Amino acid sequence: MSYLLNDLGINSSKTTLYNDNSGALTISKQATLNNNTKHIKVRYQYLRELALKKQLDIVQVSSEDMIADVLTKPLGVQKMLAFYQQLGLKDHRGVLRTGDPIEVS
Numbered sequence: 001m002s003y004l005l006n007d008l009g010i011n012s013s014k015t016t017l018y019n020d021n022s023g024a025l026t027i028s029k030q031a032t033l034n035n036n037t038k039h040i041k042v043r044y045q046y047l048r049e050l051a052l053k054k055q056l057d058i059v060q061v062s063s064e065d066m067i068a069d070v071l072t073k074p075l076g077v078q079k080m081l082a083f084y085q086q087l088g089l090k091d092h093r094g095v096l097r098t099g100d101p102i103e104v105s
Contacts, residue, residue, distance in 0.1 A: 002055075016057045017047070020066040028058045 005012040019025050028048045050056035070083040
């Protein structure tokens, strides 16, 4: 992602990855594999390597605040609208293409 941003002229020295899985966060901070993590294939170690090189910052957030859930889980209307707002999206239900509001009775 940082390569793409740099190509677009946007300086991006470090990427932040938000994670709600404490086990994955722990594994990402370990310098070596152990008996519990040796089954993880080498191709999945890329993020861990970037984190150890300080090119990627992996931050733990609570499951309640995981904005990616809007794309992966069924959520209630209020939660969906809150995540949409955080993403900078607007609720356009009840608006005509002209931008005029529709009266709903």
